[in-house]
Amino acid sequence: MGAMAGISNSKSGFIIYLCVGYYLIMAVLAPGFFTLNNTMNLLFNLLPLLIIAIGQTYVMLTAGIDLSVTSIVAMCSVLGGFMMSSDTGLFQSEFAAILFGISTMLLGGALIGTINGFAVAKLGMPAFMVTLTTMILFSGLAIWLTQSQNLYNLPEAFIDMPYTSLLGIPIPVYVGLLVVLVAYFLLNRTIFGEWIYAVGANTKTAKISGVNVPKTIVLVYVFSGLCAAVGAILYTARLETGSPVMGQNILLDVIGAVVIGGTSLFGGKGKIAWTFFGALFMTLLDNSLNLLNLSFFIIMVVKGSVILGAAILNTVLEKSLKAT
Amino acid sequence: MGYKGLIALLGIFTLFFSCRQPKEKTLIGISFETLQTEYWVASIDALKASCEENELDYLEAVANSDANRQFEQVNNFISRGVDGIVIAPKDAHTVIPIIKAANRAGIPIVVYNRLPALNKGTYTTIVADNYEITKKTVRYMGDLARTSGKKYKAMILIGDLGDTNAVMRRKGFNDAIREYSDVIELVAEVPTEWNQEKALAGVTNALQANPDIGFIFSSSDFLFPSVISALKNADKYYPIGHEKHIILGGFDGDAMAYKMLKSGHLDVTGVQNVYYECDLALRAIMGILEDKPLDRILIDPGFIIHQQNLEQMSTYMWGAGLNSTE
Numbered sequence: 001m002g003a004m005a006g007i008s009n010s011k012s013g014f015i016i017y018l019c020v021g022y023y024l025i026m027a028v029l030a031p032g033f034f035t036l037n038n039t040m041n042l043l044f045n046l047l048p049l050l051i052i053a054i055g056q057t058y059v060m061l062t063a064g065i066d067l068s069v070t071s072i073v074a075m076c077s078v079l080g081g082f083m084m085s086s087d088t089g090l091f092q093s094e095f096a097a098i099l100f101g102i103s104t105m106l107l108g109g110a111l112i113g114t115i116n117g118f119a120v121a122k123l124g125m126p127a128f129m130v131t132l133t134t135m136i137l138f139s140g141l142a143i144w145l146t147q148s149q150n151l152y153n154l155p156e157a158f159i160d161m162p163y164t165s166l167l168g169i170p171i172p173v174y175v176g177l178l179v180v181l182v183a184y185f186l187l188n189r190t191i192f193g194e195w196i197y198a199v200g201a202n203t204k205t206a207k208i209s210g211v212n213v214p215k216t217i218v219l220v221y222v223f224s225g226l227c228a229a230v231g232a233i234l235y236t237a238r239l240e241t242g243s244p245v246m247g248q249n250i251l252l253d254v255i256g257a258v259v260i261g262g263t264s265l266f267g268g269k270g271k272i273a274w275t276f277f278g279a280l281f282m283t284l285l286d287n288s289l290n291l292l293n294l295s296f297f298i299i300m301v302v303k304g305s306v307i308l309g310a311a312i313l314n315t316v317l318e319k320s321l322k323a324t
Numbered sequence: 325m326g327y328k329g330l331i332a333l334l335g336i337f338t339l340f341f342s343c344r345q346p347k348e349k350t351l352i353g354i355s356f357e358t359l360q361t362e363y364w365v366a367s368i369d370a371l372k373a374s375c376e377e378n379e380l381d382y383l384e385a386v387a388n389s390d391a392n393r394q395f396e397q398v399n400n401f402i403s404r405g406v407d408g409i410v411i412a413p414k415d416a417h418t419v420i421p422i423i424k425a426a427n428r429a430g431i432p433i434v435v436y437n438r439l440p441a442l443n444k445g446t447y448t449t450i451v452a453d454n455y456e457i458t459k460k461t462v463r464y465m466g467d468l469a470r471t472s473g474k475k476y477k478a479m480i481l482i483g484d485l486g487d488t489n490a491v492m493r494r495k496g497f498n499d500a501i502r503e504y505s506d507v508i509e510l511v512a513e514v515p516t517e518w519n520q521e522k523a524l525a526g527v528t529n530a531l532q533a534n535p536d537i538g539f540i541f542s543s544s545d546f547l548f549p550s551v552i553s554a555l556k557n558a559d560k561y562y563p564i565g566h567e568k569h570i571i572l573g574g575f576d577g578d579a580m581a582y583k584m585l586k587s588g589h590l591d592v593t594g595v596q597n598v599y600y601e602c603d604l605a606l607r608a609i610m611g612i613l614e615d616k617p618l619d620r621i622l623i624d625p626g627f628i629i630h631q632q633n634l635e636q637m638s639t640y641m642w643g644a645g646l647n648s649t650e
Contacts, residue, residue, distance in 0.1 A: 032404030041399045148517050149485065152417045152441070159421075239391050239418050249390045290400045296359070296386035 015261055015277040019284065026288040033291050042280075042287055044162065044238075047176040048231040049250065050279040053257040054183045055227025057275045058220040060258055061187075061200045063267025064120060064127035066221060069228040069254055071138035072112050073247030076105040076232035078142045081151030081242015084158060094155040101158070105229045105236075112138060113225020117218030142244035151242035159240040172234055179230055184272045186223075196220060200267025256307040257282045265314055349381045350408070352609060353401030357414040358389045360518075361546040362578045363598070364412065366642050367436065370602040371410060378606060391418035398422050402429045408609035409433045416441040416488045423447045432612035434605045437596075439488040439621070448608045449621045450601050454489050457594035457626040458496030458575060462541055464592045464630055465573045466504035469539060476571065478539040479512040479530050481523055481547050490518070493543045493575055508539055516547060523550035531558045538570050545576040545593055545643070548584065563588035564631065577629065579646035585634055592630035598642040600624055 027034040052069055059066040082088055084101035091097035112134060119130040157164075161171050187193035195216040198206035207213050228247075235246055261278025263270030285306065289299045352375055359365050368384065375382040383401055387394035391414045401409055402425060409426055411433060413419035419435060423445035426433035435449040469476045480497050483490025501508055511534045514526035523542075531537060531554055542551055555561035555570065562568045565588070574581050577595030584590035601624045611618050629637045638644040 032400075035403055038400070038403035041396075041403050045396050045399075148515075150415065150417055235392055238421060239395060240421050241391070241417050243391065243418070245389075246392070249388055249393065286396070287400055290385055290397055291383075291404050293383045295384065296388065300388075 015274055015281065019277050019281050022281065022284055022288075026284065026291075030288045030291040033288055038287070038291075042283055044170075044172065045287065046279055046283040047172050048234040048238075049253055049257060049283060050276060051176060051179045051227050051234070052231040052247075052250070053254050053261075053275050053279045054179060054272060055224035056254050056258050057261075057263050057270055057272065058183070058187070058196060058227075059127070059224045060263050060265065061196050061267055061270050062217055062220050063200050063203075064217065064220070065131060065255070066116065066224045067128065067131040067251065068112060068116060068134040068138065069224065069231075070247045070249075070251050071135045071142065072109050072225055072228035073232040073235060073250070074142040074244050075112065075138045076108045076229045077236045077242045077246040078146055078151065078244050079108045079242075080105040080233065080236050081154065082145075084154045085151045085242065086153040086155075087151070094157055097155050098158050101155075102233055105233055106226060109225040109227075109229025109232070110222050111225070113222040113228075114218065116225070117221030120221065121214035121217035139244075139248070146242075146244045148244060150244075152240070154236070154240055154242070158237055161237045162234070175230065175234065179227065180272060180276065183223075183227075187272060192216070192219065197268055200264075200269070202268070252303065252307065253282050253286075256303070256310070259307060259314055260310040262314065264318055265311065266318055349379060350610075350613070351381045351383065351404070351406045352606070353398065353404070353406040353409045354382055354384045355387065355394055355398050355401065355409065355411045356385070357387045357391070357394055357412055359386050360389070361544070361576075362580075362643065362646060363544075363546065363576050363596070366578075366598050366646065367412065367602060370598050370642075371436075371605065374602050374606045378610075380606070387414070389414060391415070394418075395422055395425070399425060402426065402431060406431060407613060410436050410605050410609065412436045413438050413440070415484070420445065432609055434608045434612075436605050437489070437601065441488075447620070448612065448618050450605045450608065450624065451489075451621060452596040452601065452624040452626045454492035454575075455496040455499075457596070457628065458493045458541075458543075459500045460628045461573050461575065461592050461594040462497050462500035463503070464628055465539065465541065465571050466500060466508060468571050468591060469504060469507050474507070474538070476508045476539040477511045477534055477537045478508050478541070479514060479527070479534075479537050480510070481514045481516050481527065481540070481542040481544075481551065483543040484517045485515075487518070490543055497541055497543075511537065516543075516550075518544065518546075520547065520550050523547045524553055527551055527554035528557065531555070531560070540570055540572050542572075542574045545574040545578040545581040548574060548580050548590075552589075561589065564591065576643070577641045578643040580643070582638065582641060582643040582646075585629065585631065588631070592628055594626060594628050595637075595641050595643075596626050597624050597640060 032038055056066055080101045083090060083104045084097045116131055116134055119125045120127045164171050195211045198211050199213055199216050203213055236242055257279035258275050260281055261274035263274060285303060289302060354371050356364055356368050372382060385397035387397055394414060409431055419440045420443045423433055427445050433447045435447055437451055439449050439451050482494050485491055501510055512530035514530055516523040527550060552561055560568055560570055572590050574593040577593055581590055581593040604622050608618055629641055
């Protein structure tokens, strides 16, 4: 048991070794993996996933789960597409279209997060049930609003954003960096961060200690919604399309990234750095298996197995820690 | 060594060994948005077989109907240093950033079976003449209706209207059916978004609202299981010659359609010549690599197959070579 606890205590070390070891092995095995081009590719694939997974980490730290992130991405993509597309003609100026488009996307994400948080914190509903319902509700709403049609003709400056650099660094990297820094600061340097850990570790104790539990829970879901909205901005710009099915298949990757990173499924334990490496590992896995020319079905089996393995390890470690 | 040391080692490793592995053969990246229907499975199999016949190496990736994943997979192909890309995209617009990525990398890209929306990129599209094939199919059905001397109420199952193929098939249907306004009245348009469940619900509802529908065109053969299920529930699924037979037409030429033609339940279907299209796609890539001038769109004229020419044309029908259960 002591050994198990030792491993758990060095969770961050474990996921870093896993990423580095996997990277080195794939550098030898997967042709084209070890190139500058592919490194950039990995970075761009990582960013939206990382941002959404950071929001999910906040929620899981409070022992909750946000299954609605996929529908938030879809809904925000549609809202942004509607505001920005020249087909709808809401704005004459490209700048105004982008400004209002991005603002609407962020507002939409925060609003859905508020609904989730309110239902979980104030109504006492299980997070799984609430977010599963809002996932279905907002996915359906996105499809109904667009009649299943994509929204095109977005402003040039918006769709060029992924390829535009400031001081030699592409804009999405700044966006990712900003989210990581804000998430890290809030979690590690503010009272709000302490409340999140306290709520996840033991709600009753947190309440007795004076933590505003409902407020904390609402805010983590709002943060998750905002992160999903930022992810939607990157996806929408990259695909040059506002789509009602955007992000439909990323839930496994998002939750997988957080769980593989080592954030406890039972709340109270987890770090932004762990999620970073969890998301990196998911991205490495997808990229390398693709380069190895494995079939789609095998890739799904491998990814599913890895996430299941991580979840089992997570649970075993949690139980062993409680036993010691 | 701590993890910081490992990361430093990784950096050094990347710096010194970041080079592409030499390739012996021409490498083609094949990216499909889905393998959900027999048509896509037959297509990817035919492409791989053509690659092997022409001694080309290939990489394959399937995006599970996720445009973002397809974008990432094509970027992976580019990292791997493919010489050409054949892509069956999710829709006409999300393929545009993929075309741009291939163009930026200077890699020829051939878009298979779905015409991209208007864009400034460099690409070649291989596409069946959806409009003409549908028009011929529906005209054949219309002639059957007129010959019978009866009046018909008609239904069309429409695909995903974000897909140019679905749009052109609908247009072909509408233009053809207009020529038969004396005997055919269109009473139901069922949106399916290329989804079996939506098709089943839509056809069931339409048959309840219009129990006398006697003429059905499905924009894809892969929707026939839903059509058959709804028709059986309404006691309307009978072979040609039976008084309750509904004039039935489709598009694609899959194994189900072949079986229905053989059993006499299907009157006609428009066939996309998968083998021809796949061969054309690879020849297009090779042509671009050899700097040969190519048209932006290469058309597969396709053909229609019906009870009269079934024996003669089934050799060219890709679905005839597959097994299917009705």
